[in-house]
Amino acid sequence: MERADELLVIKGLGKSYEARRGSRATGKALNGIDFTARPGELISVIGPSGAGKSTFLRCINRLIDPTEGSVSFCGQDIAHRSRGSLRSLREVRRQIAMIFQGYNLVYRLTAIQNVLHGRLGYKSVLAGSLGLYSEEEKMRAFELLDEVGLGAFAYRRADQLSGGQMQRVGIARALIQEPKIILADEPIASLDPKSSRMVMEHLRRVTREHGITCIVNLHQVDFALEFSDRIMGLRFGEKVFEGAPADLTEEAIERIYGGIGSGEETVDVPVALHSGSAVPVATTVAAAVAQATAAAPLAAAVPAAVAVAPVVTEVSVEADAASVVPELAGPAPLPLTTEAPVAGDQL
Numbered sequence: 001m002e003r004a005d006e007l008l009v010i011k012g013l014g015k016s017y018e019a020r021r022g023s024r025a026t027g028k029a030l031n032g033i034d035f036t037a038r039p040g041e042l043i044s045v046i047g048p049s050g051a052g053k054s055t056f057l058r059c060i061n062r063l064i065d066p067t068e069g070s071v072s073f074c075g076q077d078i079a080h081r082s083r084g085s086l087r088s089l090r091e092v093r094r095q096i097a098m099i100f101q102g103y104n105l106v107y108r109l110t111a112i113q114n115v116l117h118g119r120l121g122y123k124s125v126l127a128g129s130l131g132l133y134s135e136e137e138k139m140r141a142f143e144l145l146d147e148v149g150l151g152a153f154a155y156r157r158a159d160q161l162s163g164g165q166m167q168r169v170g171i172a173r174a175l176i177q178e179p180k181i182i183l184a185d186e187p188i189a190s191l192d193p194k195s196s197r198m199v200m201e202h203l204r205r206v207t208r209e210h211g212i213t214c215i216v217n218l219h220q221v222d223f224a225l226e227f228s229d230r231i232m233g234l235r236f237g238e239k240v241f242e243g244a245p246a247d248l249t250e251e252a253i254e255r256i257y258g259g260i261g262s263g264e265e266t267v268d269v270p271v272a273l274h275s276g277s278a279v280p281v282a283t284t285v286a287a288a289v290a291q292a293t294a295a296a297p298l299a300a301a302v303p304a305a306v307a308v309a310p311v312v313t314e315v316s317v318e319a320d321a322a323s324v325v326p327e328l329a330g331p332a333p334l335p336l337t338t339e340a341p342v343a344g345d346q347l
Contacts, residue, residue: 007074007180007213008037008060014068015055015237029055030237033069037181040211042204044224047234047256053217056234057183060215061096062089074180094121097174099184103166107159111150111169114158115141118176137176144172148202164195171202175210182206184216188223196220200227221253 013033030052037043045053058064060071062078071079078092097118105114119137120128133141145151148168158166167187174182184203188196203214204227218224224231225245233241233248233256240255241248 005038006036007039008035009072010035010060010069011072012069013056013059013066013071013079015052015059015064016067028237030059030066033234033239035232035239035242037213037215039180039213040207041229042207042214042216042227043230043232044228045215045217045232045234046219046221046224049219050236051234051256052237053234054185055237057098057185057215057217060181060183061093061098063098090121094177095180097177097179097182099167099170099174099182099187101186101189103158103163103170105158105166105169108157110155110157111145111161111165112138112141112154114169115144115172115176118173121177141172141176144175145169147175148172149198162195163191164198167191167195167199168202171199171206175206175212179212181213181215184214186217186219189219196223203227221248224248 011034013030013035014028015030017027017029033056045056047053055064059066059079060073062081066079069079070077073092073096081088081092106117113131116131116133116137119133123132142151142154145154148171150165150168150172153161153165158169161169170187171182182203187203188199191199200223203216206212207214207229216228225248228245231241231243231245231248232239233252235256241252243252
């Protein structure tokens with residue numbers, strides 16, 4: 001039975017994908033995930049690439065349809081609502097905002113226009129297409145830009161903003177929806193350490209001041225430890241850890257990240273920068289994270305690719321905190337999208 005203070009209750013969530021032609025195997029992105037969220041919590045979801053973090057978030061707001069389990073939001077099971085009932089799905093998505101790694105802004109439009117797109121879910125197709133907003137909505141958009149430190153950039157085109165500024169526009173756009181939950185899919189993956197910290201501070205402030213629940217996918221374990229009320233760890237589509245940051249021990253991190261695959265694998269872990277020194281990386285991810293987070297004083301923290309293999313490698317760290325040269329390069333960042341949000345169905 002659900003508790004009165006539980007905003008989101010997920011039971012036995014699973015997502016399977018059909019096998020490729022000629023193969024009988026099926027791909028299971030999520031398997032039996034149980035999860036709850038209460039108002040005002042900031043919950044980080046961590047795990048290696050391919051663990052199912054993005055699929056998990058997108059099953060919550062029905063960008064992806066789960067194949068098993070239930071998703072109860074405000075006491076209503078939204079996992080099995082028919083997509084044919086567009087009005088019902090729109091009502092749910094009004095209350096579940098999303099922040100994307102690739103920003104999902106319309107780059108030819110100004111910051112204030114992008115923020116106002118957060119109201120499209122409340123508009124008719126005609127009003128949304130014509131950009132008809134009330135004076136109250138416009139004033140609220142300016143207030144939210146001020147709140148995220150971008151009041152002076154309201155009329156700046158999105159393509160003239162930095163990555164951190166664009167992500168803060170995304171936060172303001174999410175807030176103007178008046179949501180109960182914000183889903184943030186790797187919101188700092190493409191940002192430098194300073195901008196990453198600023199975005200995470202704004203997300204934490206959102207939970208504290210607005211009472212909005214934030215569920216954030218992160219690769220940066222150190223930021224999860226610092227900013228989260230609770231952390232969930234996924235591995236191969238299954239939940240292998242859930243608890244307070246203080247409970248994320250070396251053993252827990254090893255369960256989430258360690259020994260993946262038969263060869264060398266790379267995962268993102270925080271590495272503390274020290275001027276003019278090299279930080280040795282141990283043979284396990286858990287040891288590397290413990291080594292990085294325990295080091296003091298920290299000049300900064302950045303993600304670096306670490307090889308999980310029966311050899312000892314090393315990450316060279318220059319005096320400049322902005323330049324880190326990992327021995328094994330990670331994948332190239334995803335290209336930014338320029339697609340406009342669909343009028344009347346704002347996520």
